[in-house]
Amino acid sequence: MPPGRPTPTPSIATPDTPARRPTVRDVAERAGVSLGTVSNVLNRPEQVAARTRARVEAVVEELGFVRNASANQLRTGRHRALGLVVLDIGNPFFTEVARGAEAAAREDDCVLVLGNSDSSAEQELRNLRTLAERVDGIIVSPVDEHAEELVRLGAGATPLVLLDRRSPRGRHCSVSVDDVLGGLLAAEHLFQLGHSRLTVITGPLSLQQCADRVEGAHAAATAAGLDAKQAVRVVEVDNMTARDGRACVAELGDDVGGAVFCTNDLLALGALASLQQAGRRVGEDVALVGYDDIAFAADAAVPLSSVRQPMYELGYRACKTVLAEIAEGERHRHQQIVFQPELVIRESSRPNPVPEQ
Amino acid sequence: MPPGRPTPTPSIATPDTPARRPTVRDVAERAGVSLGTVSNVLNRPEQVAARTRARVEAVVEELGFVRNASANQLRTGRHRALGLVVLDIGNPFFTEVARGAEAAAREDDCVLVLGNSDSSAEQELRNLRTLAERVDGIIVSPVDEHAEELVRLGAGATPLVLLDRRSPRGRHCSVSVDDVLGGLLAAEHLFQLGHSRLTVITGPLSLQQCADRVEGAHAAATAAGLDAKQAVRVVEVDNMTARDGRACVAELGDDVGGAVFCTNDLLALGALASLQQAGRRVGEDVALVGYDDIAFAADAAVPLSSVRQPMYELGYRACKTVLAEIAEGERHRHQQIVFQPELVIRESSRPNPVPEQ
DNA sequence: GACCCGGACTGAAACATTTCAATCCGCTGA
DNA sequence: TCAGCGGATTGAAATGTTTCAGTCCGGGTC
Incomplete structure (x- = not known):
């Protein structure tokens, strides 16, 4: 037997049973x-007579016909x-965003293809390029300040919305959260707790989100009548894990002070672990606030105060925005959508910790 | 002007500048x-003369030509x-698997499309169906014991490998980890610490993974000369968060005992939080072991002992396996690949906790 | 009985690419 | 000078679907 298509049954093959997938022609x-x-x-099933339709549908079922998506x-x-x-x-921030986006896509009978840039501009570009060939629209949380350039290069004419970042010159739609406000809420809360000095642990300030949150913290200090530079100590770390x-925190030691704001929850959870190991009671000796309010924040060893971002909604809205851009075509006008974050106060920064009511 | 394609510049359009995306014909x-x-x-660039190739490549660049993937x-x-x-x-287990799979796919110039079934058989089926139309092969971690049925239904003739689950009757390739062994390692460790009773907190036992890990724990008890049913108390919870x-753990109270094995790290981290809040010193009063060794396990408030699964390798290997199946076509033979887990011991279950050397 | 209407159905064209048998052409060797 | 060679190039066919200008036909109207 030649290495071609083997015949499963040695009996005479019925001529109307092609081994390949059935096409509309077969049906x-x-x-x-x-x-x-x-x-x-x-x-357009409504356009064909009921009897004909039933017959065709039966054959579709019988043959197991499935449309060739490429054609x-x-x-x-x-x-x-x-x-x-x-x-x-x-x-977790992005997985939750992805959930929201997927839900929105599903409502419009679209599938969501997930790409991961791992904070690398090169991978981002690669992702944008391959996606541009196979999807109708793209949502991207850009890696760095050259976003626009990358985006132009990678996506060509594909509709594209920026996620978690505003479009600098309004060249795209964007869906983001007001990070300055988020930083302000966190810092304001800590100052209101009576602290006059605050340590901010942040990821790379080259990330707009981090820079904005720190800026918010400074603004809160100023608003509280303090000297922003003196009251807020900023410590920058390489990653946000x-x-x-x-x-x-281990390196800072006691130097960390009584109030700590981390620009995401993972940093805060790490800080929490270190503080606990050093014997400090978080929520009593130290007030700690994170950012993102990931699912685990509420279930940490000490439930973590955090700035909640509407992650699911962010993804959902971003998706609806691309879909709108796709549908509107030439007459589309870009828009910048900004969500407001919200401070969720838990044990890690209670004014008076009350473990049990 | 009709609502059709607007002309950006009112000047006479050059006839060789089509507004649509350029095709090979244009080039x-x-x-x-x-x-x-x-x-x-x-x-096949090697087959065309250098001069011609250069000219064509220049035009491709000039026109910004990008292949139409559908065609x-x-x-x-x-x-x-x-x-x-x-x-x-x-x-995190699956995101790490996804990383490995993506790396493998990239090596073969393929993109990875991620689908999420959210532990729902219906969503899984939907995902399999849409994916079957748009990809060459599928890797799936099936929802429940009807896996084979779902798989047959959803994926049709698409090459498919099972992830983190063996193929019951060898009808697919599979890449999994020996969960019985993993459960055994964890329990064995706890028994060797001197405990004679063990609480296992597990997700739904309808999940093969959970059932296997529990089985491993029972096996360890038996091997230690204990009565499996008496020495191992199994508590089943609905989700694994x-x-x-x-x-x-909050519900169990002191009833939880001195040795706890959770069938994943998220459960263990929750347990850890609850134990700490109840004032119990994990690693001293209570020994706790998780499963998966997610990134955060090592950085928890008390670094968590855990059964490490080679997640990245799992994804990588699964991907290479589908690729092989695609390449081999008719002459492919299914294979079951089983990885060995490994116990990582940290503070949460040290024989003699030594916070600092 | 002729005519027309409109719903149902048809089938060729189009989509953008790849493939491959055929052609072209400049050289080499006799 | 010419047959023959082989690398480079060509262009028609093929992929599976959707679209749309038509055709067909049964029945109602005058």
């Missing part, structure tokens, strides 16, 4: 209609797919 | 070659894409 022949009619049954896409120019490129797929938070 | 015309040659430049797929029958359907995209672990 049409078997149902005794033209392939245009099959297409109509598939796409469909080629003809219609629509992929019914959206891309989402995130900075770090391991970050628990490990970095832990190492940073 | 061919502009470079003065046939479209077959352009295709050759794209796919490409339609003609070649290859998508250069792989699908990965996971139980829970928020679970930190919240569930916390709630479960």
